[in-house]
Amino acid sequence: MDFKNAAELLDLCQREGMTISGVMKRRECELTESDMEHIRFRMEQALVIMKDSAHTPVGNPGKSVGGLIGGEAAKLAKHREEGRSICGSVLGRAITYAMAVLEVNASMGLIVAAPTAGSSGVVPGLLLALQEENRLSDEAVMEALFNASAIGYLAMRNATVAGAVGGCQAEVGVASAMAASAAVELMGGTPKQCLDAASTAIINLLGLVCDPIGGLVENPCQSRNVVGAANALSCAEMALSGIQQMIPLDEMLAAMYSVGRGLPHELRETALGGCAATPTGCAFGGCTG
Amino acid sequence: MAFISVFDVLGPNMIGPSSSHTAGAAAIALLAYKMIRGPVRKVEFTLYGSFAKTYRGHGTDRALLGGIMGFETDDRRIRDSFSIADDRGLEYVFQINEQEEDIHPNTVDILMVSEQGDEMSVRGESLGGGKVRIVRINQVEVDFTGEYSAVIVIHQDKPGVVAHISSCLGEYQVNIAYMKLYREAKGATAYCIVEADERLPAKIVEQIEENKHVQEAILVQV
Numbered sequence: 426m427d428f429k430n431a432a433e434l435l436d437l438c439q440r441e442g443m444t445i446s447g448v449m450k451r452r453e454c455e456l457t458e459s460d461m462e463h464i465r466f467r468m469e470q471a472l473v474i475m476k477d478s479a480h481t482p483v484g485n486p487g488k489s490v491g492g493l494i495g496g497e498a499a500k501l502a503k504h505r506e507e508g509r510s511i512c513g514s515v516l517g518r519a520i521t522y523a524m525a526v527l528e529v530n531a532s533m534g535l536i537v538a539a540p541t542a543g544s545s546g547v548v549p550g551l552l553l554a555l556q557e558e559n560r561l562s563d564e565a566v567m568e569a570l571f572n573a574s575a576i577g578y579l580a581m582r583n584a585t586v587a588g589a590v591g592g593c594q595a596e597v598g599v600a601s602a603m604a605a606s607a608a609v610e611l612m613g614g615t616p617k618q619c620l621d622a623a624s625t626a627i628i629n630l631l632g633l634v635c636d637p638i639g640g641l642v643e644n645p646c647q648s649r650n651v652v653g654a655a656n657a658l659s660c661a662e663m664a665l666s667g668i669q670q671m672i673p674l675d676e677m678l679a680a681m682y683s684v685g686r687g688l689p690h691e692l693r694e695t696a697l698g699g700c701a702a703t704p705t706g707c708a709f710g711g712c713t714g
Numbered sequence: 715m716a717f718i719s720v721f722d723v724l725g726p727n728m729i730g731p732s733s734s735h736t737a738g739a740a741a742i743a744l745l746a747y748k749m750i751r752g753p754v755r756k757v758e759f760t761l762y763g764s765f766a767k768t769y770r771g772h773g774t775d776r777a778l779l780g781g782i783m784g785f786e787t788d789d790r791r792i793r794d795s796f797s798i799a800d801d802r803g804l805e806y807v808f809q810i811n812e813q814e815e816d817i818h819p820n821t822v823d824i825l826m827v828s829e830q831g832d833e834m835s836v837r838g839e840s841l842g843g844g845k846v847r848i849v850r851i852n853q854v855e856v857d858f859t860g861e862y863s864a865v866i867v868i869h870q871d872k873p874g875v876v877a878h879i880s881s882c883l884g885e886y887q888v889n890i891a892y893m894k895l896y897r898e899a900k901g902a903t904a905y906c907i908v909e910a911d912e913r914l915p916a917k918i919v920e921q922i923e924e925n926k927h928v929q930e931a932i933l934v935q936v
Contacts, residue, residue: 453720464720471724474788490731491771530730533773533793540723541843542733548724570724577723587842603723640768642731 426451431579431620431674438616445606445616446571449578453571468567471537475549478529478536479522489531491641493709498525515558516658523550523654527647540577540586540599543642546650547600548573551608551657561611569611573603576623579674584682588635589694591685597646597653598630598681602674604657605664614665622657622664624674627681629656634692636699638706645700726844727788734820735765735772738840740792743781745848745860746824746836748934756805756827757782763819765840766810775808778822782806787844818849854905856896862909863935865918870927871897871904878925879906886915903929 426448428434437448453464481487486496501521504510510517526546530536539548548570556566577586580599585591602623609619630653638644664670691698700706728737747754759778761769769775773792779799780792791798799806820840827833837850847859851866858864869875876895883890889911897904913935922931 449720456717457719467721468724471721471727474727490773533729533731533736533776535727535788535790536730537724537727538733538737538844542728542730542737545730571720574720574723578718578720581718581723589842639771640764641771 426455428452430583431623431678434575434579435616435620444568444572444610445575445619446568446610449571449575465567468570469563472563472567472570474535474537475526475539476553478526478534478545479549479553480525481534482525482528483521487528487532487534489528489641489643490533491531491639491643493638493641493643494531494647495528497647498522498528515554516655518554518557519551519654519658520651521550522553523547523650524647526550527642527650531641531643531647539573540581540603541588541596543588543637543646544596544600544650544653546647547597547653547657548604548607550650550654551604552611554654555608555611559612565611569607572610572619573607576603576606576674580678583675584678585685591682592633592688592693593635593649594627594630594633594681595685596635597649598627598633600650601630601653601657601660602626604654605660608657608661609664612661612665614661618664620674621668621670622660624670624672624677625660625663626657627674627677628670628672629660631677631681632684634688634699635694636692636701636706637694637696638701639709640694640696640701722843728844729773729777729788729790729792732772733844734840734842735768735774736777736792737787737844738820738842738846739765739774739822740777740781740785740787740789741844741846741860742822742836742838742840742848743778743824744784744786745781745838745846745934746826746834747782747784749836749851749866749932750826750828750834751832751930751932752828752830754782754804754826755829758807758809758825760809760811760823760825762811762814762817762821762823765820765822766812769808769810778824779804779806782824782826851905852903854896854898854903856905856907857894858907858909860934861936862891862911863913863933864907864909865914865922866932866934867906867908867922868929868932869904869906869925870929871899871901872927875904875925875927876906878928879908879922882918882921883908883910885921886918888912888914888918
């Protein structure tokens, strides 16, 4: 069982009466000649790392190697626990965890690239928030992670997930599409709704540039993971409410790839443009190349 | 097109902050560590391109040092690899080369000396997403990724050596995925790299080394 694009994936789901996660699991078993128990074990390991990286900085803030970030997750968590969150419970938790994972990443802790290290907070941020707020099982979250990996696979296969090639839209944009689709399946949506949510997520972040201050995976990467999670939650909500997306995911991945290749060199992870080239960004070094 | 697994998307499991500058650096050094016999006593890293510019903020230096001590990309000890190396008495030097421009932007040269006094130099490139390749061993251009278990045979470029290697592999029923031959010049030192679908039996090394033109066979297991 294999698929080259989202249209084929949807067709498989509808013909076989399967979820996106179900198709992705079967593909993995067949093409890697592994049994389900083995891939489930590997996903469980990933989930353990995701939880650890989302939770640890809340109680035990770290300082990044580059020195630009650290302590953000603890501040957000405290703000929310004091009942002062204006985002509400799911979003408040999601953005806390998204920032936490990037804090761990920047302080040389252990994370799961999803699909990249610089965008590793989006998928666990949203899925763990939904799990905790809705008391969902680890099994359900692992299914959602298989769903997310199907969207990421399509982006890697048919476009790019490298900031140096396609800008931040290829990293946080794709992570957001993965999280949106996974959230829809986790909350009971159909495969079509998953793909619609993913497509909308790419549309909303289309053109986002990669402009890390000092070339470090810290700022603006960390707060862009927050926007990736918030965007994913909104796109999932739209899809679940029955709002359809007229542009299919395949076309948006192609558009994202084309926009990415059209971005000037300065805005693709070189630290020569955007935030990195502001006077403040430059003061931290890196913008002179 | 190479197969993309679920765990290529949700992975690698890695020490941050960067899959190319941290995980890739650790992966290159780990391959180098596997290629030299015995623990490394002394190591010199030369960083090029983006590695040279941004290595401190990405922990590239700690990742390289961790890899050369045998740490995998998800080993939490990478963060403390300087103090661990000091405790172990490993001598290390980092150099940067910003003159060389005709080179992949994330390149490192690793010059190792083992406890027994053997020297080996390896050049690696970090290709993004934690993927890497080794492009040079002791001044000979090669190409291997470490994604498969491999045996690297250093030998004189003489007739019959490759046939000998093939027959050893055949005897152990090894299914060859890729077999490539690289040499400095005709008749000089050559490198035969065989990548296999499964782990290679350790005994194969002795058998390959029985040929008088073979200098050394090195097993690099996944």
